Amino acid sequence: MSDVLTVPRSRRNIELVLLVLALAVAVGANYLAGIGREEPFNDYFWSTALTLGLMSLFIHVILRFRAKYADPVILPLVIALNGVGLAMIHRLDLSAAAASPDFTPVAPQQVLWTAVAIGAAAVTLILLRDHRILRRFTYISLIVSAILLLLPLTPLGLEINGARIWISVGFGTFQPGEIAKITLAIFFAGYLSTNRDLILLAGKKIGPLQFPRFRDLAPMAAAWLVSIGVLIFQRDLGSSILFFGLFMVMIYVATSRVSWVLIGLAMIGVGVFVALELFSHVALRFDSWINAFTPEVYDRAPGGSRQVVQGLFGLANGGLIGTGFGEGRPDLVTYANSDMIIAALGEELGLIGVVAIVMMYVILVSRGIRAALGTKDGFGKLLACGLSFTIALQCFVVIGGITRLIPLTGLTTPFMSAGGSSLLANWLIVALLLLISETARRPAPTGPMKDSFPEVLGVNGKPVKKRPEKEATR
Amino acid sequence: MSEAGELTVTLLRFGFLLLLWVLVLSTVGALRRDLVVGRRNKVGTPTAREIRRNPELVEEPAPGRPSARRLVVTEGPLAGTALDLAASPILLGRAQEATLVLEDDYASGRHARLFPQGSRWFVEDLGSTNGTYLAGTQLTRALPVEPGVPIRIGKTVIELRP
Secondary structure, three states, X not given: OOOOOOOOOOOHHHHHXXXXXXXXXXXXXXXXXXXXXXXXXXXXXXXXXXXXHHHHHHHHHHHHHHOOOOOOOHHHHHHHHHHHXXXXXXXXXXXXXXXXXXXXXXXXXXXHHHHHHHHHHHHHHHXXXXXXXXXXXXXXXXXXXXXXXXXXXXXOEEEEOOEEEEEEEOOEEEOHHHHHHHHHHHHHHHHHHHHHHHHHHOOEEEOOEEEOOOHHHHHHHHHHHHHHHHHHHOOOHHHHHHHHHHHHHHHHHHHOOHHHHHHHHHHHHHHHHHHHHHOHHHHHHHHHHHOOOOHHHHHOOOOOOHHHHHHHHHHHHHOOOOOOOOOOOHHHOOOOOOOOXXXXXXXXXXXXXXXXXXXXXXXXXXXXXXXXXXXXXXXXXXXXXXXXXXXXXXXXXXXXXXXXXXXXXOOOOOOOOOOHHHHHHHHHHHHHHXXXXXXXXXOOOOOOOHHHOOOOXXXXXXXXXOOHHHHHHO | OOHHHHHHHHHHHHHHHHHHHHHHHHXXXXXXXXXXXXXXXXXXXXOHHHHXXXXXXXXXXXXXXXXXXXXXXXXXXXXXXXXXXXXXOEEEEOOOOOOEEOOXXXXXXXXXXXXXXXXXXXXXXXXXXXXXXXXXXEOOOOEEEOOOOOXXXXXXXXXXXX
């Protein structure tokens, strides 16, 4: 865990310039999505543009006052991604509405969730001020994660498409697991930054690898149990990969021991083998990944490869420069607006557009890692690493699944997919990353330290009066 | 759709792709300052261009080891004597416990003290009879010593060397 110094400079003006560019991308995408198929500049267009514009300026103003030295590129990138996602969801709504008139559009609800999510990020920025406060909640956040993960198994839970990861709240559904990834990251960061030395120093050395003591493996076993439990009881492969990957990365960053990664990979190997033997849905996923183009697999009713193959056809149809918004047929893919949104964007924006989007994710994640390198405290380092890694892992699992590099698993594309809980969780992650980058880039206090020391107390317990002539020379 | 309308839509499509990349590239451009810092960490001394752009790079040359490494006597009975500086203070004077024992009739027993603080060395007069002179002016309090600036004690002149 090393420190990298940065020249302290606020750079909020650069953020404003980039934010204007990002809003141009977001609003431009929304304009293009509806062009030729609905009245331009209708109410929906204005509500989207105003939501994104006003909320992002709100965050910008908060940053100017509260976190002056925060990273200048995170906010514009996220706004651009969010806006392009909204545009694609709206464009798919238009296709679906043309096919069946009684279709309820998804996009207006997503705009509402965007406003809620950015508002939540703003509240986090205002109330939290310093991410180190979260360290006090290390074990509380473990309990909160457990509760959040167990909620879908209670009568509140809903089972949709075989996965039991949703709960029904008054106005819709919510995935508590999305929030659980933040609370789990807080727990791992707090636990590992406290017990790092213990885990590092105790243990047997076998060959070139130092293996940890058995009891230090307990949190790792807990993480493994959580992910396997999610896999068994909620039947959600994506989240279970995400939780376990998060823990592996954080423990590797904390200890820089390869042995942990080997143990983790061995454990996940055992888990995958057992899952393949026991659960038909995992085995079907693998089959439809390897034999995607076999007609029987393509046509199989549950767990067929139709979705991923249609996505690949869409990507092929898009080619290098894409068909343009509204010109392709991404609506043929099931779940085009959530799981498969990258395939839809790949069809309509082409390779050039999708690579730009992937680049935005890469820069976003690299800024998160940069904040981790820059901040001084171990908790902040681990938290920033873990949070930015969740974004990276989600992108990898989703885009890898769509391009058939790995089996397709149902994870959301951060900031783009339709789904309020994912959007909310990712905006909260952005708020935390902004706070951590602020402590990383803020200049160390210079000049007289007079004000930062507590007042000197005299014998009678009252503050000692300063001599007046000393005051006069100041 | 009319031909002109189709052309506009095509232009807008390409314009959007261009705009996406303008955003990505200007973001990368905005991050260049961080890369400058990365170079400083690797090489140590910033180039003239980097200093012009980031004046703060030179103001504080990374606290840690003081810049001066040697103490050299340039004039007086001990002329030519050199002493390697560690991170500990140095006592100058005629007394036997001094780090550099001056055989100089005009020096006091415990004449002056050189001590490192942060990245610099400071000289302080310890109440000597004839005084300590830094670059020709008599010391009244501890002052920082840059390498190459003469310190006069009696007939002896010493300098710090990098």
